[in-house]
Amino acid sequence: MISTTAIEHLKEKLGAQNVLYEKEDLLVLGYDSTPGVHHLPEVVVYPTSTEQVLAAMEIAQREGLPIVPRGSGTGLSGGSVPVQGGMVICLTRMNRILEIDEENLTATVEAGVVTLDLFNAVAAKGLFYPPDPGSQKISTLGGNVMENAGGLRGLKYGVTRDYVMALKCVLPDGSILTTGGKSVKDVAGYNFKDLLCGSEGTLGIITEITVKLIPPPKDKRTFLAYFNDMRTAGEAVSKIIAAKIIPSTMEIMDKATINCVEDYVKIGLPRQMAALLLIEVDGHPAMVAEEAEAVEKILREVNAAEVHVAKTAEEAASLAAARRTALSALARVSPTTLLEDATVPRSRLADTFDEIERLTEKYQLKVGTFGHAGDGNLHPTVLCDERNADEMQRAHAFYNELYEKVLAWGGTVSGEHGIGLAKKEYLARQIGPGGVAVMKRIKQSFDPKGLLNPGKIFDEGDPCSKPHVEEGFRVSH
């Protein structure tokens, strides 16, 4: 239990309005966007500066409290759920864009800046910040960095890590680490920046981020292609890449997802189709024209049932927006939505679709699959009800068997959502006990007391390997 003295200290350092500790205030900070895992913190603080983060860190360390950093809570692996209680440090009030440097093509932001706000701010200056996770309207840059978020443009433009140039980070030992800078090349010492990126809040709390910006593409073309089966869609993706065309976006939805999205946004998607690919090529107009032609040719060669080219920028935007609703659309139809994040080398895409189909039948589940086909990054989503124990067991068996194949094919258990709580049991299977051992030693070297985001990523020998689920909570979609 946190002491009243500690609460007083926090109020003193952060201001009373930035410290919450009454149960009714804590309720909404007990979960993120991952179903089935939630736990009340003891106190939530909203720092407005790096120094305040440091002060909160010091008080928590003194009290021996678990410390869980979070942004908007859009995480999909439970990374910001305070499963051991303690202190949540919520960075959403550190939301200033500190600088857009047009000479060096960089932007520096506080960790709580919303992804889309940064995108819009730099776009207003004719620049481009490419990473666009599905939740960009509410997700924060700090969360994006901690999870190394991907997005719809990852295929051509890469993920969050590819744009992080510098980080300011409060470490558990009470120091402030600044790593990287505006120099585009830097090999001075170990690469903390890329280690912190994707560390899921277990090594330090990021408070400031400098990202790289690029010139925006001058033109783009958006296609929708429909298919009578998923395998053909997968083959189309492979053929486009093999033709040395790297579209900015190559997204897939299966029949279940098409129908849920159509129910939700009503833009006239054909409900009878087995698969849909949303493809966008961008760049110089001449290149776009050539690539668009080549993509269309490939789509016709593999016998896509229908190819539709967006006629206006508005139409293209509405198609992309429709794709972004996929998770919410699926989540509407069942009490529980189990979303996975299997990623395979692109050449295994068609095989993975087959496997998902086989397992869906074998385990008699309702599954909607969508995702970043061009990256081999799929989100097979089981639509179920967590009150149905038998169904939950079948869902678990489904993922278990799927991941076995994914790993055998050289894939990964998480392409962009992180390990958090949700994937701990799979991690050792992927990186082996030796890999986990090195990770634990690194964790230990940053956080010897193990107070920072405890119970995340690591499973084995961890007292908090099973999430504590409190009665009376339910994640609503």
Added chain:
Amino acid sequence: MISTTAIEHLKEKLGAQNVLYEKEDLLVLGYDSTPGVHHLPEVVVYPTSTEQVLAAMEIAQREGLPIVPRGSGTGLSGGSVPVQGGMVICLTRMNRILEIDEENLTATVEAGVVTLDLFNAVAAKGLFYPPDPGSQKISTLGGNVMENAGGLRGLKYGVTRDYVMALKCVLPDGSILTTGGKSVKDVAGYNFKDLLCGSEGTLGIITEITVKLIPPPKDKRTFLAYFNDMRTAGEAVSKIIAAKIIPSTMEIMDKATINCVEDYVKIGLPRQMAALLLIEVDGHPAMVAEEAEAVEKILREVNAAEVHVAKTAEEAASLAAARRTALSALARVSPTTLLEDATVPRSRLADTFDEIERLTEKYQLKVGTFGHAGDGNLHPTVLCDERNADEMQRAHAFYNELYEKVLAWGGTVSGEHGIGLAKKEYLARQIGPGGVAVMKRIKQSFDPKGLLNPGKIFDEGDPCSKPHVEEGFRVSH
């Protein structure tokens, strides 16, 4: 001293032809391409497989021998000099290209494959491996990864790290770590891959590497622009970037370098010019045409003394090749060549040129400056004689003062050459004692006995902070 039993074990495990321990055989393995640092190892092994690397690692650990991994020894910060003696593990016989996967656009190589050999092998299949360190004709991929090597195309295409997808690595604890894969997105656990990349052989020995390949640019245009002063050349670079044009190459040479290169390669560079920029734009032909026009316009606007467009691919290639000779060309004119690797945010480029000029005068030195102007990554090179103690002291003071400014401007003490032995004293100035402390804890978590490449990167409290220089050695250029 290594025991005869250990030598026998090594011969048994690696084959007698792959184990050298006679002094005359060891002589050439006592240095890399960094002047002034050299030390004899006790034994050198040439493993031909990951298992042999592991066997050598185990024997060295049992004997308590320092272990220094190396490739071709083109490093410029002393990273592969066995300053504490012990065992050198030379990976040049692990030189097989294991796979070029055209479906997934990846290549998998052993660590000893020469950079240019990989470039040529993938080019033969219509693919492109962009990183091109100056030493690409002899440097190995393993060395490139360990130092996170840059190159002439870094501006547009990034550095080695941006292409590393997976690594196989022998750790000091005798385990083999495989990290990453052919999936283009992977967030399962801490990012070892990017931590190992640039770790300068201090955390593990990389034996296999999977790199990302991309489609090659369809067209390119090469320019030479001459200037009457360095500052204007720096301004041209900033203006080109600010115009949202990202050339693939933007290289600079000052007057001293132009003259040394002209002496060396005799291609008619105008000796009276104060600065030269080598600029290359590439991509789709239509984009190249537009960007080339825009670049030319900027060059004329800033009053470049002369702008020359390469008329043929051969001419373009010979200009790039001439730039690649810069270091060798400078090294011919004096007994000792002290090469530095200062990197600043691009907006500080012109200031940095001014500062180099001021310090050259102040310390009465002969300095040739060249480098990757587009990256803000410069190689101010002092041409001196290490037998002249006074001159060496002035050279030291020159760099000392230069780095003070570079750091104040948000730059880095190493853009691409690494810390190794040469930069240890500067590292703490850049990342602070807190940063060094975290680095040491990470080092400890990988290598608790401290046997792997000891004496590198870290200075403070390190028994080997001063390189041991043996009499009778001299680095020849």
